[in-house]
Amino acid sequence: MRTIGVEEELLLVDGTTGAPVPVADLVLQRAVTDHVPWDGAHFTGEMQLEMLEVITRPHSTLATLGRQVLDNRALATRLAAEHGALAAPLASSPLPVLPHLRSSERYDRMVQRFGAVPRHSLTCGLHVHVAVASDREGVAVLDRIRTWLPVFIALTANSPFHAGEDTGHASFRSVTWNQWPTAGPAERYGTVARYRALTDAIIGTEALLDQGMLYFDARLSRNHPTVEVRVADVPLDPTMTVTVAGIVRALVDTAVEEWNAGKPAADTPACIIRLANWRAAIEGLDGHLVDPLTNRPLPAHEVILMLLEYLRPALTANGDDQLVERAVHQAFIHGNGATRQRAAHAVVGDLGQVAVQAAGAQPTLIGIPDADARTPR
Structure with a gap:
């Protein structure tokens, strides 16, 4: 069974006002101590400094x-909490914020x-890692999963508010994240050699600093x-983090099986997938997604069940x-x-309290044995 791991980025907010606070280094120092x-x-x-990334080890089971x-x-x-803050699973800050940037040579550049x-830019994402046997297998996977990735935007969408307003999007993080030059879908690669050649060509434009800025929707x-x-x-819900990890692993397994059987990857252009991403970001689960088989809109629930x-x-x-x-x-x-x-805001009428409530909710996991009984150590 393939191992899976996740990286969650959490927003650090004031425990009373919900405003983002730059205490990441203090939190990390205490973790070391x-x-x-x-x-x-x-x-x-x-x-x-207003965000923290928490990373699991690889796991075989959900x-x-x-x-x-x-x-x-x-x-x-x-x-x-030792610094008056909360770690909120929010993909963007509901309140206006000018982030405090960590001082390093690379970040300064x-x-x-x-x-x-x-x-x-202050956005928090979820990254899912699934083991592959080789770069050849990995590239075959990338070519075959790309058309389904907008579904994950709809399922996880958790950034309707930004800079003090309702953006009209379910995932405004997707909009702001795509300001980076390589963010978004990539074309089919076909081979490892072409994957390497394309990434080398991208770096060769000198539009990026280095390979660490290859921010594609999926990558090796x-x-x-x-x-x-x-x-x-x-x-917002940790159950969805685990669910997405399980779906991504199954998608990788299925892609490898199709590759081994000689089934070609769909030749959907990246521009179509980018539009599917945009539709998922603005409509979430409440509207339509693009059917990867026909490139036509269908109700989101139908595409996810497909x-x-x-x-x-x-x-x-x-x-x-x-x-x-x-x-x-x-x-x-x-x-x-x-x-x-949005439902919380309709009740409390205060975007800061939306952030506080998101951080303060007691997390549980649906269907995970003994998870509900675990207590923080």
């Missing part, structure tokens, strides 16, 4: 992955090169033998089918993070 996290997990900082996701969120919350984009990881899917918002049916053999083989189906149907009933944020 306390010799945490545990069990192969890892915490790190990002360009902005049950153990889910428990570590909960542990990571609980620990981040405990460490942030990014600010000089890209101006207002890094100075104003530079540091691990994995395919990394980077398109999602950090979900994906689950397509992946059913792999989901069942991994033992993930019941958890994934239950969590997806719960999302159909209760909505994604964007729906829940």
Whole structure:
């Protein structure tokens, strides 16, 4: 069974006002002092001091992955609380913010090169890593999963508010993230040689600083033998984090099976996938997605159920089918993070309190044995 791991970016907000606060380094220093996290997990900082990245180790089952996701969120919350802050699973700040940028040679160069984009960018995503046997297998996967990736934007959409207003989008993070030059879908590669040649050509334009800025929706990881899917918002609900990981793994399994059987990848142009991403970002689960088979709009729920049916053999083989189906149907009933944020705002009428409530909710996992009983250490 392929291993999976996730990276969640969490927004650090004031425990009273919900405004983002630049305490990431203080949180990380305390983590070092306390010799945490545990069990192969890892915490790190990002360009902005208002966010923290919490990383799991590789897991074979959704049950153990889910428990570590909960542990990571609980620990981040405990460490942030020592500085009057909360670790909020929000993909963008509902309140206006001018981020505090971490001082480093690379980040300083990014600010000089890209101006207002890094100075104003503060978004939190979910990255899913799935093990692959080789770069050949990884490129075959990238070519075959690309048309389904907009579904993950719709499922995880968790950034309806930005800079003090309702953006009209379910995932405004997707909009702001795509200001970076390489963010978004890529064309088919076909071979590892073409993947390497294309990435070398991109770097050769000198529009980027380095390969670390290859921000495609999915890519071969530079540091691990994995395919990394980077398109999602950090979900409000940790159950959705685990669910997306299970669906991505099944998508990778299915792609490899089709590659081994000689089935070619769809030749959908990247510009069509970019439009599918845009539609998923603005409509989320409440409108339409682009059907990857016809490139025509269908109700979002229909497209997602099509994906689950397509992946059913792999989901069942991994033992993930019941958890994934239950969590997806719960999302159909209760909505994604964007729906829940808007519902909270309709009650409290204060965007700062939307952030506080998002961070303060007691997280649980649907269908993960013993997860509900775990307590922060």
